[in-house]
Structure formats: C-alpha cells, structure tokens
Amino acid sequence: MIVAATQFASVAGDVDANVRTIAGLVREAGAAGARVAVFAELCLTGYEPSLIRDVPHLVLTEDDPRLGPVREACRAAGLAAVVNGPVTTAGSRPGITTLVIGPDGSLLTRYDKQHLYGIEAEVFAPGTADGRFVLDGVRFALATCYDNRFPALAERAAADDCAVYLASSVLAADNDSFETVYPVRAGEFGLTVVLGNVLGPNEDGTGGGRAGAWGPDGERIADAGPDKPGFALATVG
Numbered sequence: 001m002i003v004a005a006t007q008f009a010s011v012a013g014d015v016d017a018n019v020r021t022i023a024g025l026v027r028e029a030g031a032a033g034a035r036v037a038v039f040a041e042l043c044l045t046g047y048e049p050s051l052i053r054d055v056p057h058l059v060l061t062e063d064d065p066r067l068g069p070v071r072e073a074c075r076a077a078g079l080a081a082v083v084n085g086p087v088t089t090a091g092s093r094p095g096i097t098t099l100v101i102g103p104d105g106s107l108l109t110r111y112d113k114q115h116l117y118g119i120e121a122e123v124f125a126p127g128t129a130d131g132r133f134v135l136d137g138v139r140f141a142l143a144t145c146y147d148n149r150f151p152a153l154a155e156r157a158a159a160d161d162c163a164v165y166l167a168s169s170v171l172a173a174d175n176d177s178f179e180t181v182y183p184v185r186a187g188e189f190g191l192t193v194v195l196g197n198v199l200g201p202n203e204d205g206t207g208g209g210r211a212g213a214w215g216p217d218g219e220r221i222a223d224a225g226p227d228k229p230g231f232a233l234a235t236v237g
Contacts (some may be wrong), residue, residue, distance in 0.1 A: 001138055003030035003164065004037040004231040007211040007224050009200025010046035013058060013159035015066050015085075018044050021082070021229075022083060029231055030077025035136060037081050037231065041113075041145045042096065044050075044085030047170040049200040052086045052094070053123040059086045059094045062107055071105035078103045080135055084144065084168045084198070086124070087112075093125040098142050098168055098196070100133050108133045113144035114153070119203075120146075120167035130156055138163055138237040143167040145185035148181050151188065164175045164236045165191040170198050173208030173226060187218030192236045194222075199229060 006025050011017040022039060029037040041047060045058050052058050058068065067083075075083050080102050087097035087110070095112035102108040111131025116124055130153065131142030141157030141164070148154075148167050157165050165185065171177055186193040193214045199208030212222040213234035223233035 001036070001136055001235070001237045003194050003213070003234050003236050004032070004034040005194050005196055005211040005224060005234060006037055006039050006231040007197050007199050007207070007209045008229040009207065010043050010198065010202070011054060011187060012046040012048050012202070013051050015058065015060070016198060017113045018046070019066060021042060021070050022081065023069040026070065026073040026079055026081050027077050030079040031157055032157040032233060035079055036140070037079055038194050039083050039168060040079070040084065040119060040196045040198040041084050041168045041170045042086065043083060043198070047198065047204055049123045049203060053056045059088055061088050062099060062110060067101070072100055074101050074103055075105045079128060081107060082096055082142070082166055082168065089125050091125050093123065095127055096120065096124050096144055098131060098144060100142070111142040111144070113147055115146045115150055117146040132162065141165045142169050147183060148177065151185065154189045163192060165193045165194045167193060169195055170202060170204055171208055172205045175208065178210060183214045183218040183220070186214040186216055190216045192216055192234065194234060194236065199227065
C-alpha cells in the first residue's frame with residue numbers, strides 16, 4: 001500500500017480554503033497511487049489555538065458539511081484522508097481531533113490528541129482513547145504532534161498489531177523530532193511512521209515541511225522537502 005505524507009500552508013481561520021486545498025491534494029495523491037493521505041495537525045483551520053478559542057465557528061463536527069469536498073474527493077480518488085482540526089466533544093471544549101474519512105466518504109474513526117502542549121491545554125480537551133483503523137488489511141495507529149514524545153503510544157500501537165503509525169504534526173525546521181522522535185519510534189517498535197507536517201507561519205512559528213516517512217528500521221524512506229506544498233509517497237504494510 002502507498003501512503004501520501006502531505007504538507008501545505010493552511011490559511012489561518014479559513015476552513016473552506018483549507019478544505020479546498022486538502023481535497024485537491026487527496027485527488028492528486030490518489031492519482032499517484034496512494035490509498036491513504038496524512039495531513040498536519042489542525043490543517044483544517046491552521047495551527048491557531050488562540051484564534052480557535054476566540055472564534056467558535058471554527059470548531060467543526062464529525063459530520064460537518066464543510067468537509068463535503070474532502071468526502072467527495074476521497075470517493076473520487078478511492079483514498080482515505082487523515083485530516084485534523086478542532087472538533088466538538090461531549091464536553092465544553094473541542095478536541096484536537098483527527099478524522100479519518102474513508103474511500104467511500106464515511107468516517108472510519110476519530111482520534112483526539114491525548115497530550116496537549118502549552119496553550120493547547122487552555123483551549124482543548126485531551127483525548128482518552130487510542131486511534132485505530134484498518135484499510136486493505138493494514139492496521140494503522142494515529143498520533144498527533146506532542147503525543148509522539150511519549151513512547152507508550154507507539155508501544156501500544158505495536159502491541160495492538162499496527163504496522164503503520166500516522167503522525168499529524170506542526171514542526172518547525174529546527175525541531176529535533178525529525179532526528180530524535182519519529183525515527184526512534186519507528187526503530188524501537190518496528191513501525192512505519194508517516195508524518196504529515198505544515199509549511200508557512202502559524203501560532204507556533206513557521207512550518208518546516210519535510211513531511212515523509214521512516215521505515216521499521218528507523219531509516220528515512222520518503223521526504224517531501226522543506227518548502228514546496230505537496231506530498232511524498234511511502235510504501236507501507
């Protein structure tokens with residue numbers, strides 16, 4: 001199976017514009033043979049916790065009609081899209097939530113980020129459950145940015161027979177995770193780790209791109225580079 005690790009510069013607070021970009025990348029990745037496309041943390045709104053706190057309309061629901069173009073693109077491309085944004089929970093705060101939209105446009109699963117970082121803890125609710133889905137017989141685990149600093153998530157994924165660990169993140173170019181987190185999680189637990197990252201300015205700094213993947217031995221197997229929107233393809237499973 002081929003997975004696309006994507007990167008683009010989200011428009012702060014413009015869900016419709018970001019959905020259009022995501023849908024376009026889904027179609028391009030599907031045409032390139034991918035069955036899954038992984039996007040960055042808060043790609044639907046941009047990584048803008050303060051803005052999300054102050055503008056309630058930016059919070060989505062699982063079946064939000066604004067995601068219609070992504071669902072349509074998934075059906076057209078025959079691809080599952082792993083997208084992330086602020087999504088309602090049972091409580092008063094949204095989660096930093098990954099929604100996995102399947103090749104038929106349905107919701108395969110959701111995952112709420114468990115480990116919140118900095119201002120995130122003032123805006124969002126932490127998740128309490130691990131995220132899993134299966135496509136074409138391959139079992140996937142989900143994690144979001146700061147989650148990846150905690151090896152227990154990847155350890156549980158390996159123990160749960162996951163082969164691929166999908167990381168939606170917001171990383172600057174100088175973030176040490178490229179060397180000390182993602183390849184280590186891959187090598188420690190025999191997982192293929194696939195990173196969706198951002199480009200451009202956001203509340204945390206400037207996204208450094210380099211979306212891609214590490215094989216189960218910890219070696220880089222795909223890299224989208226530091227500055228151009230698009231994706232890198234990795235064979236997994």
